[in-house]
Amino acid sequence: MSLSLFACSASLATGVSLIALALTGAASAQERAVTLDTLSVEGSGSGVGTGGGNGRRGPETARGPVDGYVATRSATATKTDTPIIRTPQSISVVGAEQIKAQGSQTLSEAVRYTPGIYANQFGPDTRLDWFLIRGFSATESGLFRDGLQLFQTSFANFRIDPFGAERIEVLRGPAATLFGGSPVGGLVNIVSKRPTFEPLHYLELGGGSFSQRYAAFDLGGPADESGHWFYRLTGRFQNGDAQVNFAPEDRYYIAPSFTYKPDGATTFTVLTSFQRDETGGAGQFLPYFGTVRNNASGFRIDRKLNASDPIVDRYTRNQANLGYEFEHHIDDVWTVRQNFRYSFTEVTDKRYVANGYMDASQTTLARYGFQTTPRAGIFTVDNQAEARFSDGYFGHTLLMGVDYKRYSLSDTQASTFPVPSLNILFPRYYQSAAAPTPYRVINQQLQQVGLYAQDQIALTERLTFLIGGRQDFVDNNVDDKLNPLNSTTISESAFTGRLGLIYNFDNGLAPYVTYGTSFNPTAGVLASNVPAKSGKGDQIEVGAKFQPAGWNTLFTVAAFDLVRENVLTSTIQDPFVNVQLGKVRSRGFEASAVATLAEGLNLTASYTIYGLRTIEGAATGDLSVGNVPVGIPENLASLWADYTIPVGDFKGFGFGGGVNYVGRSYADLSNTLTVPDYVTFDASVHYDYAGWRAAVNVLNIGDRRFVSSCSSPTACFYGTQRKVVASVSYKW
Known part of the structure; x- marks a missing residue:
């Protein structure tokens, strides 16, 4: 489908919807209510949470x-409060209860x-979270x-503590029609915890492996x-x-928020958060031979080895978010x-970075020094008008909006060649x-204005058609x-569109x-310090969702075919420098199940398989053409179950367990080195x-030694070692 035809179709649909809206008087109030009920039941997605300290909850929003574990509604795919079973795109929701049960401390x-997503691609990095969705970096x-983008580029990163999340939503496939910039593979949207109608008091203490200690609190309720x-x-x-x-x-994280509701039609919620991280170079760039395979001396590098040096190794981040959500219901429409x-x-x-071996016995790592001090700010505002009405024949949920974002980056990067080498058998620090010496000192500003419209x-009563279009200026x-x-x-x-x-x-x-089609403006620069081209892509997806009546269960399957242009990837010579490939194609299948099978028994399962190929290289003779991009597994599977005894002498006692399978990947462009x-x-x-509540959670209980991925033969990353966390909490 050409963009011009897509634009024409979207414009025509929007025009018809507006005409229908002008004629809503022809529809009776009864017709309007029945039709709208097929699109949305209860809840407007207001800023105030419905959870309370007494365990009572209103209808889900x-x-x-x-x-x-089983979410029924989401706004990530459509920007409207829509049942997941009526959303024609793949989306998964991880709620706070599941996060707590699995003992997750990072996103x-x-x-x-969750299906379709591979996280911790570079191991348990203490600086930020890494995501691959349908084979592409997100x-x-x-x-x-909260529906607003956070750019992460040139080491100016954001990290969100999952304790502050009410839910984490993974949308798979293009979303640029509404958000004006996101990878064609999908996005991760964190919905923040919001003020509650009823008193909430929660305290938690915990600790465990690697000398970890932590304290957490969650307080809320009416303030007057x-x-x-x-x-x-x-x-x-x-x-x-x-x-x-x-x-x-x-890590030090705090998130104050408040809501003002002067009446039943208006909600104003202020959301803030402040976070400081102090860590080091936990993500090690280690060679393939010595991690995945034995090196020339016949052994593998210790997983605890720090290839940097405590004399220089330091990572600190201060981040802050200040925003609000305003919503006003003008009338029933x-x-x-x-x-x-x-x-x-x-x-x-600041750190020293390993850069391969420098001796034939492969016992000494060459290193270079690296330092960066970026500062970044992103200003985003999204204005929306939503109309829910019937034209006498069809029900409509019409959304129109205009948004603006301005991303400002001050980036300084410097390096030293060489620095003292490191013997991996007898490391001397x-x-x-x-x-x-600085090799990059830039200021960058990316501004984007987008106008969009969507109609569901x-x-x-059973058949829903979704159409949307957007025009962006960058x-x-x-x-x-x-x-x-x-x-x-x-x-x-660029114009982007979506049909469903x-x-x-x-x-x-x-x-x-x-x-759907995708347009993704890219912050950051390439090796020559010029801006990267915007990513583009398109996808077709066919799937099914199944929510049996009377069951608290959701089953999903999806088959997809997507192509992404201008894919960013790091160079072999320098992992901190990006180049852009031509085109990469991903075809695959996903399946998932989330269920409460009986009182106290929750389960989630997923399976993903896809074929990923570079179909157009960055230059003539590119070795990557026809091969799988490095560092990306094409098979994923998982199963988690948790049971709490609901009655009897052992009431309240529970246990859970999970298994994760990650398929092979490659460490080089020619696909000769397998991970x-x-x-x-x-x-x-x-x-x-x-x-x-007292709990003990263990990740990688067998302490399996594995490599998460390699981005080159000299840059491989160990996965999570066994991690035990014990906690005690009290809620009143």
């Missing part, structure tokens, strides 16, 4: 708590039982918080007697070490919203080197301080088909009594 850990531009003001204060403070020597892993946030991060990252049309300016002649401004514009059709049978089966597949097991034991 798209931004509220998930009751158990990467929280999504490890780390740089696929991280969203009139019932107009509500608050929430969430925080978590952690002190400990990483799984490699000499690397701390300390119209609702307007404005979502705003300013996010800021500043990072200091506290070796100094010359001060790094109930053609019948200016990307790079000011090169070292080489002013390289300063560049790129202006781009889903049919809901009475028995709970809902087959669907969807097609083997691996299986890990998790376990949990817990006891709940009168508001108290």
Whole structure:
């Protein structure tokens, strides 16, 4: 389908919807209510959470708590509060209860039982979370918080503590029609905890492997007697070490928020968070021979080896988010919203980086020094108008919006060649080197304006048609301080669209088909300090969702075919420098099940298989053409079950366990070096009594030694070692 035809179709559909809206008076109130009920039942997605300290919850909303493991609604795929069973695209929701049961302390850990996504690609990195969705990186531009984007580029990273998340939603496939920038493979949207209507008091203490200790609290409820003001204060403070020597892993996170509801039609919620991270170079760049395979001397490198040096190794980050969500119901048809946030991060990252062996026996690592001190801020505002109405024939959920984002980056990167080598058998630390010399000093500003429209049309009570279109305008300016002649401004514009059709049978089966295009402006620069081209792509997806009547269960299957252009990847010579490939294609199949099978028994399972191939290289003779891109497994499977005894003498006692399978990947462009597949097991034991909860969670219980991936033959990354965390909490 050509873009011009897509644009014409979307414009025509929007025009017809607006005409229908103008004629809503022809439809009776009864017709309107019946039709709208097929699109959305209860809840408007207001900012106030429905959870309370007494355990009572109202109907689920798209931004509220998930009751158990099975979410029924989401706003990530459509920006409207829509039942998942009526959404014609793949989406998975991990609620706070599942995060807690699995003992997840990072976003990467929280999504490890979700289909289509591979997290911790570079091992348990203490700096940020890495995500591959349907074979493509979603780390740089696929991280969203409360529906607003957080760019991660040039080491100016954001990290979100999952303790502050009400739910984590993984949308697979293009979403640019609504968000104006996201990878074609999908995105991760974290929905923050919000003020609650009822009093909430929660305290938790814990600790475990690698000398970890932490304290967390979650407080909320009404702030006045009139019932107009509500608050929430969430925080978590952690002190400990990483799984490699000499690397701390300390975090200080606090998130105050409040809601003002002057009446039943208006909600104004302020969401803030502040976080400081202090850690080191836990992500090691180690050679293939010595990690995946034995080296020339016949052994493998110790997983705890720090290839950097404590004399220089340091990573600190200060980040802050300040924003609000405003929503007002004008009448039974119209609702307007404005979502705003300013996010800021500043990072200091210093280390020595391993760069392969320098001797025939492969016992000594060559190293170079690296230092970066980026600062970044992103200002985002999204204005929406939503109309739910019937034109007498069809029901409509019409969404129109305009959004604006401005990303500002100040980036300085420096290096030193060489620095003292490191013997992996007898490492000697506290070796100094010359001060790094800057090779990149740039200021970048990316501005984007987008206009979008979407209509979810109930053609019948069972058949829903979704159509959307968006026009974006982007200016990307790079000011090169070292080489002013390289300063560049790129202006781009693009139209993206999405079509979807889903049919809901009475028995709970809902087959669907969807097609979408993607346009993804890319922050950061390439090796020549020029802006990267915007990523583009398209996808067709055919699938089905099944929610049997009377079951608290959701089954999903999906087959997809997507192509992405201008894929960013690091170079073999320098893992910190990006180049852009031509085109990569991903075809595959996903299946998942999330269920509460009986009282106290929860289960989640997933399976993913896809074929990933580079179909067009960055240059003539590119070795990657026809092969699988490095570091990306094409098979994933997982199963987790948790049971709590509901009655009897052992009431409140529970246990859980999980298994994760990750298929093989490659360490080189020619696909001659294979990283083997691996299986890990998790376990949990817990006891709940009168508001108290004691739990022990173990990740990789067998302490399986494995390599998560390699981005080149000299850059491989060990996976998570056995990690035990014990906790005690009290809720009242």
